[in-house]
Amino acid sequence: MEQSTADRIRVLHVEDDGDFAEMVATCIERENDRLVVETATSAGDGLDRLEDGGVDCIVSDYDMGQRNGIEFLEAVREDHPELPFILFTGKGSEEVASDAISAGVTDYLQKQTGADQYAILANRVVNAVERARAEQAKRRHLDAIEAAQEGISIVAESGEYVYVNQAYADIYGYEPEEMLGESFTITYPDEDIELVQADVIPDLEETGVWSGETTGVRADGTTFVEDHTLAKTKDGELICSVWDKSERKSRERAIEGLHCTVRSFMQATSFADVAETATEAMRDILGLPAAAVYRYDEDEDCLRPTVWTEETEAILGEPPAFPRGEGIAWQVFEDGERQVYDDVSTAEDRLNEDTSMRSEMILPLGDHGVLLVGVDDADAFETTDVPLAQTLAVHATTALDGIASERDLREEREFVDQALNALADVFYVLDTDGMFRRWNDRLAAATGYDDAEIADLELSDLFPQDDTERVRSAIATALSEGHATVEADLVTADGDRVPYEFTGARLTDTSGDVTGVVGMGRDISERTEREQRLERQNERLSEFASIVSHDLRNPLSVARGRMEMIQEECDSEHVDPVVGAHERMETMIDEILTLAREGDAATEPEFVSLADVAADCWHNVETDEASLSVQTDLTIRADRCQLQQLLENLFHNAVEHASASRHESQTSDGTVKYNSTIPPSQAPADPVEHDGEGVTVTVGDADDGFYVADDGQGIPEPDRDGVFEAGRSSVPGGTGLGLRIVEQIADGHGWAVDVHESEGGGARIVLSGVETRA
Numbered sequence: 001m002e003q004s005t006a007d008r009i010r011v012l013h014v015e016d017d018g019d020f021a022e023m024v025a026t027c028i029e030r031e032n033d034r035l036v037v038e039t040a041t042s043a044g045d046g047l048d049r050l051e052d053g054g055v056d057c058i059v060s061d062y063d064m065g066q067r068n069g070i071e072f073l074e075a076v077r078e079d080h081p082e083l084p085f086i087l088f089t090g091k092g093s094e095e096v097a098s099d100a101i102s103a104g105v106t107d108y109l110q111k112q113t114g115a116d117q118y119a120i121l122a123n124r125v126v127n128a129v130e131r132a133r134a135e136q137a138k139r140r141h142l143d144a145i146e147a148a149q150e151g152i153s154i155v156a157e158s159g160e161y162v163y164v165n166q167a168y169a170d171i172y173g174y175e176p177e178e179m180l181g182e183s184f185t186i187t188y189p190d191e192d193i194e195l196v197q198a199d200v201i202p203d204l205e206e207t208g209v210w211s212g213e214t215t216g217v218r219a220d221g222t223t224f225v226e227d228h229t230l231a232k233t234k235d236g237e238l239i240c241s242v243w244d245k246s247e248r249k250s251r252e253r254a255i256e257g258l259h260c261t262v263r264s265f266m267q268a269t270s271f272a273d274v275a276e277t278a279t280e281a282m283r284d285i286l287g288l289p290a291a292a293v294y295r296y297d298e299d300e301d302c303l304r305p306t307v308w309t310e311e312t313e314a315i316l317g318e319p320p321a322f323p324r325g326e327g328i329a330w331q332v333f334e335d336g337e338r339q340v341y342d343d344v345s346t347a348e349d350r351l352n353e354d355t356s357m358r359s360e361m362i363l364p365l366g367d368h369g370v371l372l373v374g375v376d377d378a379d380a381f382e383t384t385d386v387p388l389a390q391t392l393a394v395h396a397t398t399a400l401d402g403i404a405s406e407r408d409l410r411e412e413r414e415f416v417d418q419a420l421n422a423l424a425d426v427f428y429v430l431d432t433d434g435m436f437r438r439w440n441d442r443l444a445a446a447t448g449y450d451d452a453e454i455a456d457l458e459l460s461d462l463f464p465q466d467d468t469e470r471v472r473s474a475i476a477t478a479l480s481e482g483h484a485t486v487e488a489d490l491v492t493a494d495g496d497r498v499p500y501e502f503t504g505a506r507l508t509d510t511s512g513d514v515t516g517v518v519g520m521g522r523d524i525s526e527r528t529e530r531e532q533r534l535e536r537q538n539e540r541l542s543e544f545a546s547i548v549s550h551d552l553r554n555p556l557s558v559a560r561g562r563m564e565m566i567q568e569e570c571d572s573e574h575v576d577p578v579v580g581a582h583e584r585m586e587t588m589i590d591e592i593l594t595l596a597r598e599g600d601a602a603t604e605p606e607f608v609s610l611a612d613v614a615a616d617c618w619h620n621v622e623t624d625e626a627s628l629s630v631q632t633d634l635t636i637r638a639d640r641c642q643l644q645q646l647l648e649n650l651f652h653n654a655v656e657h658a659s660a661s662r663h664e665s666q667t668s669d670g671t672v673k674y675n676s677t678i679p680p681s682q683a684p685a686d687p688v689e690h691d692g693e694g695v696t697v698t699v700g701d702a703d704d705g706f707y708v709a710d711d712g713q714g715i716p717e718p719d720r721d722g723v724f725e726a727g728r729s730s731v732p733g734g735t736g737l738g739l740r741i742v743e744q745i746a747d748g749h750g751w752a753v754d755v756h757e758s759e760g761g762g763a764r765i766v767l768s769g770v771e772t773r774a
Contacts, residue, residue: 007298009129011037014046014060014072024059024088027118032126043072050076053325055083056129057106059121062089062096070096073103082136084128088121106132137367139336150241150391155184157236171226171244173219184240189217200230208232209266211259216242229259231266234402241391254388257285261392265399271295271368274403275307278371278396283309286388288373290357292319293396294329295369303329303369315356315376332362333370338393340386343378361386363393368400426500426521429507434458434475437516446500446523448493459502463488471502478504478517487524499528556585605749607773608643610634610706614699617647625694626655632701637771638749646745647699647708649738650765654697654710657763696760705751705770711760720755 011028015021018041025037038055040046043064049055058076062069069087076085087100090111097108106128109121151168153161161179169176172187179186185193192215204210211229218224227243241259264277275293282291292308305319312319322329328349332339341347344360359380361373371393375381420427420440429438436443436454444450447462460471467488474486483505489497504519560582567575611630618628628651636643698709715723724743742765746753751769758764 007034008036009034009126010054010056011035011125012040012046012049012055012058013037014040014043014058014064014069016041016061016064024118024121027115028122028125031119031122035122035125043067043069043075046072047075050080056132057084057086057125059086059088059125062087070099070103073100073105077104082132084125084132086121086124086128136336150243150387152391152394153179153184153240153242155238155240159183159185162237168240168242171218171242172216178219184238187216189215189223204230204232204238209263211262216244227256227259229262231262231398234405239398254285254384257281258388258392258395261285262395265395266402268399268403270403271400272307274396274399278392279307279309281392282371282373282389283311286385286392288375288385288389290315290374290376292372293365293369294319294322294333294372296333296367297321303333306369312372312374315374319372320352328360329362329370329372332364336364336366338363338386338390340381342381344374361389363390364397365393365400366397368397368404371396423520425523426502428459428519428521430459430475430504430517430519432479432514432516434460434472434517443521446490446492446498446521453493462490464491464497474502475504475517478506478519479514482506490521499524556582560586604639604641605637606640607635607637608640610636610699613640613643614647617644617651618697620644621648621651621655627694627696629696629698630700632699632706634701634706634770635773636706637773642745642748646742649742650708651697653738654708654712654763655695657710657712657715695762698758702766702768705766705768707764707766709758709760709764710762711758712762714757714762715755717757723755724753 009032011025013021013025015024018039021039021041025039029035029037038049040049043060044067046058046060050058060069060072064072067075069089073085073087076083081104084106085104086107086109087096087105088109088111089096100108107124109117109124111117151171152165153168154163156162160181160183164174164176164179166176169179172179188196196214200210200212200214209229209231211227214226214228215223216226216228224244229241231239233239241262258281261277261281265274268274268277275295278293279291283289289309289311292312293306294303295306296302297304300321301324303322305321308319322333324330328339328344328347331349339360339362341360343358344350345355345358356376357374358378359375361381363371363373365371371389373389417440421442423440423442426443426446427440428436428443431437435458439454443454447454449457459475460468463471471486471488474484477484483503485501485503487499487501490500491497500521501524502519502521504517506514507516507518509515560579563575563578563582566572567579610632611634614628614630695710695712698707700707700709724739743753746767749770751767754766754768756764756766
């Protein structure tokens with residue numbers, strides 16, 4: 001999402017190593033797209049760039065030639081005491097850190113190796129700037145309140161003063177700090193407190209605003225009649241404004257009119273509403289008809305006129321916009337301090353040198369814009385005009401803050417709703433009784449109930465009666481233990497049953513109190529159907545295995561027995577081929593059974609030594625003159641029995657397909673080599689010829705797993721994709737099931753299996769995705 005201009009953070013990185021500076025700029029901009037980084041290679045260049053303005057944060061090295069980072073910081077602080085400044089240096093010492101803190105550094109970060117330091121730096125920059133901006137906005141607002149001659153205070157929901165301006169304290173004869181923490185009742189006579197609580201507070205609770213005449217009591221006990229306005233914020237605080245009517249009779253009408261505008265401000269729903277109210281109040285209540293409200297335009301990065309009176313246009317024509325850094329209006333907006341001129345034509349910073357405006361007042365409206373008031377005569381403002389206009393600006397700023405908060409909250413809520421409604425799964429929030437508090441559109445689509453109907457349902461109401469208690473129990477488990485999962489058929493409004501899995505997690509408030517359950521619901525129809533299909537398939541495989549094991553093996557045993565009798569009774573050239581055929585059938589039966597039974601996922605995985613299992617497997621394989629080289633000390637997580645089957649098949653395949661080309665059997669790297677212990681009498685009748693030396697099979701480490709390689713003839717590249725297909729074999733009489741079983745066992749463990757060429761020109765079978773333990 002593209003950041004608005006106001007959200008962007010402009011960073012000046014001062015670093016004498018230009019290449020490193022550019023790398024840091026690139027890295028932190030990638031970490032946070034709000035950051036826009038410029039670089040300077042010396043403190044002097046940094047100060048020159050700073051004079052141009054528009055810098056939100058400085059990141060500086062320490063060692064930079066003629067002027068180090070501390071000296072640079074001190075120079076920056078002379079004109080920019082509040083600008084965030086982060087010392088990012090490779091020279092880390094307590095002395096440097098102490099000097100930096102003394103000079104007013106915002107943060108101190110030592111350069112490290114690795115990319116994590118840039119994420120930390122980006123985070124430090126964003127935090128520092130956001131804190132500075134928040135403080136600046138708060139200071140603008142409080143400065144505006146302090147400047148107002150109207151007495152203004154803020155009372156916490158508990159009834160104590162949390163802020164009073166000087167004018168408010170002066171009215172009652174206190175210093176501001178004496179009133180902080182005291183109950184608001186100290187400013188009322190004892191006999192009036194009950195009246196305030198019985199009449200004023202209830203009306204304030206109902207409407208949010210109250211204004212009227214009350215009796216105030218000063219610190220010395222004297223009383224006076226005060227014009228009092230109370231406005232309640234969304235946080236429950238009270239904004240109180242007070243005028244001493246006995247001392248301000250001349251301004252009574254204006255004050256009363258300003259108090260009336262408070263209700264209009266509180267009811268405003270847009271910037272334009274607030275601007276209209278402010279300009280009308282200036283004209284109709286304060287008698288200052290030439291007024292205009294400027295709004296900060298994020299897209300154009302300027303102050304743009306939004307609402308102005310006819311009298312303003314008569315003096316200025318159509319009010320101009322103020323680009324960043326230009327004109328007095330921009331200065332007021334950026335600094336948050338009002339400017340009042342008896343004759344603005346003498347001001348050097350005015351945007352229009354030929355302006356016909358003479359008396360001019362520009363009041364900040366926080367981060368929202370400025371309020372401009374003017375008269376075409378010099379020295380036109382009366383004594384009361386500026387404080388009354390300032391009071392109006394404060395109320396307008398408060399209203400705009402509230403509108404902005406509501407807008408941000410509404411946009412955030414809409415964004416969350418859109419995100420939740422985009423989910424393919426059901427999202428829900430339940431209260432502690434299991435009733436729906438919130439849900440996405442998917443719930444209504446899945447159940448066929450509308451939102452009004454869902455609001456009256458418990459989650460358990462969506463399931464069959466025989467599952468109700470199980471669902472309620474799952475909710476109780478989520479509330480007590482933090483998490484729960486339940487599977488059951490969801491019953492739609494039309495009575496259809498759909499298999500669903502609901503997961504729920506405990507939901508707590510900011511105090512840690514349990515408020516309900518939040519979770520997801522997923523349609524598992526396809527998964528259920530797949531599981532049922534696999535179950536039926538497994539049943540057929542079990543039946544098939546039974547047939548192979550019993551109905552084929554028994555007749556084969558009879559045939560082999562009869563053939564042994566024939567061998568004893570006669571000597572025929574046809575006997576050996578029949579015996580070989582019987583042996584091949586026995587091998588096929590064994591491998592078919594293995595294929596049927598090893599297809600499931602590994603059922604008993606444990607951490608085992610790959611070297612130990614390989615050694616055990618080697619002794620179980622007819623390897624003739626072949627040898628095993630173990631070059632691994634990996635401990636892997638696997639089903640030991642299935643891992644043995646996998647390795648034995650790979651060993652057998654390597655020996656069976658070995659070519660005559662051999663390398664020396666002795667290794668010089670200290671690896672362990674095993675020779676087959678199968679006695680020659682048990683060797684196959686047609687062993688593979690090796691020109692006097694057997695094939696070497698190697699088990700070693702691979703990226704994310706292990707490999708089994710040989711130095712035989714290898715597998716041609718065009719044939720590698722098909723070697724795992726059942727029935728594919730390049731050896732006469734081979735079953736073509738050995739590598740298929742390897743692939744099936746690998747799949748059951750979640751491993752990938754690939755074929756490559758080994759360093760010796762043979763085959764290299766790589767198993768990856770293997771979980772290991774150090």
